[in-house]
């Protein structure tokens with residue numbers, strides 16, 4: 175009897191402890207999603223016929239023989255990713271052109287039909303083996319939109335796509351992520367059978383995280399610049415939405431929905447170059463370390479995963495310009511997060527939850543996000559304080575929630591002790607898997623994280639402090655309408671040296687002191703140096719064609735005040751021509767005619783859309799004409815679509831057969847966004863070189 179009572183008491187006691195355990199809040203991640211969030215940073219690889227044809231969106235009619243990398247080495251890709259500190263690789267197994275990087279049974283547009291390895295190669299086999307060798311996870315991108323397959327647009331296509339998917343997911347080992355691209359820029363639309371596709375994924379790869387605009391594994395962040403919202407919930411409302419054009423509003427993709435129906439965290443995709451596919455034209459346009467750092471802090475630092483695209487070149491390798499940049503970035507990140515200063519602090523917290531063995535203040539600084547500290551139920555605010563005997567200098571704060579129990583924190587501040595008083599240095603909203611605050615340098619003996627509000631008791635796994643080294647900013651080169659060149663540098667006191675003959679700048683090259691002119695264009699390379707050259711920035715390269723000094727608009731549409739047509743040819747992409755959207759006559763097509771003031775030998779043109787919230791007016795379909803009298807234009811010298819411009823609104827370059835002309839005419843035939851009847855042109859340029 176006594177024994178039973180004891181056991182009972184023991185059980186009750188145990189239950190009492192149990193009852194103190196933290197209840198999960200809201201939509202929750204699966205184990206696979208938690209593991210996925212822990213990956214944080216991995217590589218995207220775009221590779222296919224487009225690599226060889228200078229296209230972003232192939233038409234599916236390219237000769238498969240164009241695909242012929244001479245030295246393909248998937249181990250070099252994996253080695254580079256590993257050294258860059260990335261945790262996996264996702265490869266475009268099939269892009270919109272339908273070309274399969276493996277010899278698919280369900281297509282006749284594959285590596286088997288290519289010249290590579292006499293049609294006996296299989297890129298998926300090589301990459302999955304290389305990932306295994308280097309301890310990287312392997313993922314696949316498959317575009318449902320297929321511009322090659324004869325069944326596309328017909329009822330049979332869904333089964334074809336399911337078979338294709340099945341083939342990929344059953345033959346190459348574990349797949350951590352299945353990337354479904356929602357893009358479809360063609361006229362032929364196919365209603366997709368997403369249920370069928372998902373079944374195929376989970377049957378073969380139960381732990382795969384499925385990417386799309388509505389998940390279900392992870393969501394597109396709403397832009398291709400790799401930047402999440404400062405507020406970023408990992409939960410999303412998906413009811414009534416579908417992948418692609420029927421996806422949730424951009425704001426929801428970017429920030430998630432507080433209390434959203436499902437756990438669908440953000441994945442931030444961006445390319446290290448302006449386009450997704452390799453082009454020799456972008457060898458000098460690899461993003462700078464400062465740019466990549468902005469992206470890292472804007473993605474991993476804001477509760478998103480970063481999938482950074484590194485295109486494979488025509489040799490079948492990661493180009494040295496890209497791999498060098500990845501290593502430079504790794505170097506800075508390692509130096510930034512090497513020494514967690516929170517470990518040296520005395521850590522205290524208010525409102526620590528009692529009777530729960532899993533909860534400890536010491537867990538906040540134990541360097542793992544699998545242990546945590548929390549407050550009692552219904553207590554949604556608390557303070558965590560780090561105190562030091564001697565002052566500590568820091569400029570990064572890293573916070574993590576224990577997301578297995580849901581995302582909870584709604585707002586928090588960071589304060590420091592300064593001159594005997596507490597001073598607030600940051601006021602922010604969400605945390606999620608990870609939040610990194612990039613701050614100016616602060617020196618103090620006390621740092622306080624004040625959780626102001628949460629959906630339920632906050633459950634925090636990590637508080638970290640770092641003192642990241644400064645990075646020498648890369649110089650910025652600009653040229654105005656008259657052809658006057660300026661080189662500036664955001665860092666203080668660097669010496670900037672430059673060349674105009676294409677050679678690498680050194681301390682011996684011309685030192686930039688005064689603006690100079692380059693009206694006919696050319697190449698400028700600039701580099702910033704500190705401490706007599708001991709520290710140097712990366713080299714920036716800018717190519718300029720003829721300056722628009724003599725250009726004049728001869729015809730344009732009604733514009734919004736301040737956004738007149740002349741802004742399209744002022745040498746400044748920060749200003750723009752935007753046609754009046756309220757004008758009743760404002761319908762596509764729109765056009766802009768320009769007198770170049772002299773006859774030039776033209777080989778192409780460039781179009782840069784204006785970007786910024788609510789601007790829109792991005793052109794998709796275009797026609798470009800030239801003339802010698804500004805009256806007779808003949809047939810267009812170029813016409814087509816700016817492929818992926820809707821999602822990636824960067825400068826577009828179009829080449830055509832060389833022709834002499836004094837007048838040009840840019841006709842915007844179709845908008846990128848159907849509802850937008852206006853046009854934006856940040857800059858229109860010509861190519862003569």
Ligand code: FUL
Pocket residue numbers: 230231355356357443450818821
């Ligand atoms: C987009 C595609 O259209 C681009 O070509 C690229 O693959 C990007 C990652 O997704 O939707």
